[in-house]
Amino acid sequence: MMVPDLVVGEIGFGNNFADNTASLEAQLRELIRSNNRLIRVLKRCVKPSNEVADEASDAIEEAAAIR
Numbered sequence: 729m730m731v732p733d734l735v736v737g738e739i740g741f742g743n744n745f746a747d748n749t750a751s752l753e754a755q756l757r758e759l760i761r762s763n764n765r766l767i768r769v770l771k772r773c774v775k776p777s778n779e780v781a782d783e784a785s786d787a788i789e790e791a792a793a794i795r
Contacts, residue, residue, distance in 0.1 A: 767791050 770788050775781035 763791050 767788055770784050773784065775784055
């Protein structure tokens, strides 16, 4: 019976795990800033109808919950 050769490699996240984490944190901060800006803008927009006002209100509540 032939047995295949098994090569065991390194297990882990690699050397650049900290760099990737920092990059993701920076992207998250940028998304939060963008989200907060959208909330401020939506609050100042003129709502031409009750339906638009309701949708804007829902969007603001949803965005605020993400923070």
